[in-house]
Amino acid sequence: MAQLTKSSTGTQPLALTKKNTFFNKSNITGWLFAAPWIIGLIIFYVFPLGSSIYFSFTTYSILQPGEFVGLDNYKELFHDKIFWISIYNTVYFAVFFVPLSIIFGVSLAMLLNMKVKGMALYRTIFFLPTLVPHVALAVLWMWLLNPGFGLVNGMLDMIGIQGPAWLGSETWSKPSLILMSLWGIGQAVIIYLAGFGDIPEEFYEAAEVDGANWFQKTFYVTLPLLTPVIFFNLVMGTIGAFQQFTLPYTMTNGQGTPANSLTFYVMYLYDNGFKFFKMGYASAMAWILFVIIMALTAVIFLTSKRWVHYQGK
Structure with missing residues (x-):
């Protein structure tokens, strides 16, 4: 049986209450304001960081895609x-x-x-x-x-x-x-x-x-x-x-x-x-x-x- 929580309209499932809280207007507004920074972080930091880890196991050069060589580098x-x-x-x-x-x-x-x-x-x-x-x-x-x-x-x-x-x-x-x-x-x-x-x-x-x-x-x-x-x-x-x-x-x-x-x-x-x-x-x-x-x-x-x-x- 789903766990219930009391509210002004009666009882609602706790998971549904948490979901409504996460997607309320103030949270969405906050995520929208933070979105440019998050997108920039992913594009200019996270993606290059992950790419460099992969490239360190390849013969990649700027001119050629290279091949996977494991720990050879x-x-x-x-x-x-x-x-x-x-x-x-x-x-x-x-x-x-x-x-x-x-x-x-x-x-x-x-x-x-x-x-x-x-x-x-x-x-x-x-x-x-x-x-x-x-x-x-x-x-x-x-x-x-x-x-x-x-x-x-x-x-x-x-x-x-x-x-x-x-x-x-x-x-x-x-x-x-x-x-x-x-x-x-x-x-x-x-x-x-x-x-x-x-x-x-x-x-x-x-x-x-x-x-x-x-x-x-x-x-x-x-x-x-x-x-x-x-x-x-x-x-x-x-x-x-x-x-x-x-x-x-x-x-x-x-x-x-x-x-x-x-x-x-x-x-x-x-x-x-x-x-x-x-x-x-x-x-x-x-x-x-x-x-x-x-x-x-x-x-x-x-x-x-x-x-x-x-x-x-």
């Missing part, structure tokens, strides 16, 4: 020398850039958080590099780091130090890229400044009453309460580091020179997909990158319980 990747070089370069960049960006970002934000006249101007100056397009940024630093007439080596010569070849050296090419990337951390600094503004002054007053000095207040009050912001920038910085593309591609014209020392993972993925038209191979690379980023993000989230401190908890 993934097997070939593990025997691809350039693939492993690109992973090494990307991991090298992420391991050094992400911690340095947090250290320099927090330190710079602490300096810009001081009560000094004209601080708004200083904050603007440090934020301006983030507004420069990456292509223009790459051209600028190529001039600065030029081994023959660059400003950096010129200043080093003035103090008796012979500067390296920078972008022309296998040893210094990746440190040069890290230096360029650190120049544009103004956006992270703004987020840290917002985090500083969220720390109540009562904590500092209580620490001062207890006799804490500046060093103790920094390490026992400021940094612990700033860890949610550090956590956010750590996740976003890690994802961004593994997707490094524009700077090295612009500086090397897509060649990754010298000796592939600036061939990053996304650069090699792009070359396979749009230069060599190996779209199935590139799709397999994209899904490997997705798994790597998801795994690292999961590790960061799991370990965050030990070092991220939220106010009121």
Whole structure:
């Protein structure tokens, strides 16, 4: 016997009541307003995502439909020398850039958080590099780091130090890229400044009453309460580091020179997909990158319980 529910007109089946509630006028209106976004999500995200999974198991290129080859693309990747070089370069960049960006970002934000006249101007100056397009940024630093007439080596010569070849050296090419990337951390600094503004002054007053000095207040009050912001920038910085593309591609014209020392993972993925038209191979690379980023993000989230401190908890 169907389950009954009471209403103003008597008793109706519960399933029918739920159906009428789902298709009432307000729900239909809501779905109609959300329909453009849902359709766009399906067309531009869900469908390409599903297609890339299928293409990663095929020899698909932009010019030919290709054939289903199973796991051959993934097997070939593990025997691809350039693939492993690109992973090494990307991991090298992420391991050094992400911690340095947090250290320099927090330190710079602490300096810009001081009560000094004209601080708004200083904050603007440090934020301006983030507004420069990456292509223009790459051209600028190529001039600065030029081994023959660059400003950096010129200043080093003035103090008796012979500067390296920078972008022309296998040893210094990746440190040069890290230096360029650190120049544009103004956006992270703004987020840290917002985090500083969220720390109540009562904590500092209580620490001062207890006799804490500046060093103790920094390490026992400021940094612990700033860890949610550090956590956010750590996740976003890690994802961004593994997707490094524009700077090295612009500086090397897509060649990754010298000796592939600036061939990053996304650069090699792009070359396979749009230069060599190996779209199935590139799709397999994209899904490997997705798994790597998801795994690292999961590790960061799991370990965050030990070092991220939220106010009121």
